[in-house]
Amino acid sequence: xxxxxxxxxxxxxxxxxxxxxxxxxxxxxxxxxxxxxxxxxxxxxxxxxxxxxxxxxxxxxxxxxxxxxxxxxxxxxxxxxxxxxxxxxxxxxxxxxxxxxxxxxxxxxxxxxxxxxxxxxxxxxxxxxxxxxxxxxxxxxxx
Amino acid sequence: xxxxxxxxxxxxxxxxxxxxxxxxxxxxxxxxxxxxxxxxxxxxxxxxxxxxxxxxxxxxxxxxxxxxxxxxxxxxxxxxxxxxxxxxxxxxxxxxxxxxxxxxxxxxxxxxxxxxxxxxxxxxxxxxxxxxxxxxxxxxxxx
DNA sequence: TTGTTAATGATAATCATTATCATCACATGA
DNA sequence: TCATGTGATGATAATGATTATCATTAACAA
Ligand SMILES: [Mn+2]
Ligand SMILES: [Mn+2]
Ligand SMILES: [Zn+2]
Ligand SMILES: [Zn+2]
Numbered sequence: 461x462x463x464x465x466x467x468x469x470x471x472x473x474x475x476x477x478x479x480x481x482x483x484x485x486x487x488x489x490x491x492x493x494x495x496x497x498x499x500x501x502x503x504x505x506x507x508x509x510x511x512x513x514x515x516x517x518x519x520x521x522x523x524x525x526x527x528x529x530x531x532x533x534x535x536x537x538x539x540x541x542x543x544x545x546x547x548x549x550x551x552x553x554x555x556x557x558x559x560x561x562x563x564x565x566x567x568x569x570x571x572x573x574x575x576x577x578x579x580x581x582x583x584x585x586x587x588x589x590x591x592x593x594x595x596x597x598x599x600x601x602x603x
Numbered sequence: 604x605x606x607x608x609x610x611x612x613x614x615x616x617x618x619x620x621x622x623x624x625x626x627x628x629x630x631x632x633x634x635x636x637x638x639x640x641x642x643x644x645x646x647x648x649x650x651x652x653x654x655x656x657x658x659x660x661x662x663x664x665x666x667x668x669x670x671x672x673x674x675x676x677x678x679x680x681x682x683x684x685x686x687x688x689x690x691x692x693x694x695x696x697x698x699x700x701x702x703x704x705x706x707x708x709x710x711x712x713x714x715x716x717x718x719x720x721x722x723x724x725x726x727x728x729x730x731x732x733x734x735x736x737x738x739x740x741x742x743x744x745x746x
Numbered sequence: 747t748t749g750t751t752a753a754t755g756a757t758a759a760t761c762a763t764t765a766t767c768a769t770c771a772c773a774t775g776a
Numbered sequence: 777t778c779a780t781g782t783g784a785t786g787a788t789a790a791t792g793a794t795t796a797t798c799a800t801t802a803a804c805a806a
Contacts, residue, residue, distance in 0.1 A: 475752095477753085478751090478752055478803050478804075480751065480752095480802080480803075482779090499793085512754095512755080513755080514754065515699055516643075516754075516756080516795085516796095517610045517754065517755075519793095520753085520754090525792070535678075537733070539763095539792080540793070541794085555721070555725055556728055557721055557727065562794085564725050566721050566725065567681075568721050571718070572715050572718050574711055574713055574717075575714070575736055578711050578736065579736050582709065583741035584698055584738035584739060584740055584741075585738050586736055587701055587737050587739060587786085588737050588738075589734065590733070590734070590735045591718075591733070591734045591736075592733045593728050593730040594731050594732060594733075595722050595727035595731075596730060597726060597727055598726040619782095619783085620783070620784090621771085621772070621783060622781095623772090623783095625785070626784090641762095642762085642763080643762085655786080657785065657786035657787070658787095659764085659765095659785075659786065659787085660785060660786075662762095663785090675775095682762070684762080684763085
């Protein structure tokens, strides 16, 4: 919590950008959320604390967070981008239930290594990847 | 080529839909394309043969192809959906160059098996997955 | 305090995709 | 043949997320 704010403010000053109460507030709200949040959802929560905030500010904030390396985008394929904090939250992939939408964060070091090898076998140097596993959770399977 | 048309027309009659010259034409064009094509690109090519065709027909056609199991969607994350034929073209994943956009179709049976296991370890039954490997190809690396 | 310049919020614009709707075409049956 | 029901088409409007624009406000360094 404290560390992210520090990093964000360092990022701002390094880029000659300014600390503003709006950015402070949005960051606070973002940090309380642990899940994968959309800009709209973030906007709705922030508005409760400051009804005068514009949603453009939310979108701009999220871009900054990506740039600062404090957030990453998650695309579940439903046409809306989601965001998750990346500080103290290393790379992982997602397992999503087609029934109820529940998501689980997963990581498999063997898969990660094989991905690198597959890429190399085609002369590629792997920079990143996206992997989404879709299925039915235990609950949804009982129907 | 011949088989896909047969399957598509069977699909149409089974669903009480009609065979039309537009659908014939669009299917012909789609089948000549081997890559991952966008609706817009497909529309542009089809227009050369029939300038009177509407792009809504293209979108509607692609939906039918998905429904018929003759095509699948590919999402490279650039905001545009792409389509590839799925007849005689089994599941695979994609390796994409961040430099030039070149795509390579890859499949690794060990990864596929591990994906299933990861899902199972969380009580999920895996139905499908998406995996996109991003990197730099040999050519783009030399810069 | 002031001057420079970034930030904000309202709003318009984008862009891919969908929905709407009047018209057309095709199959079927009187 | 003709009427008719219904799916298909193409033009166009609508949608929805995201981005751009712009006049105004506010940080912050000198
Ligand atoms: Mn996550
Ligand atoms: Mn492919
Ligand atoms: Zn579920
Ligand atoms: Zn390349």
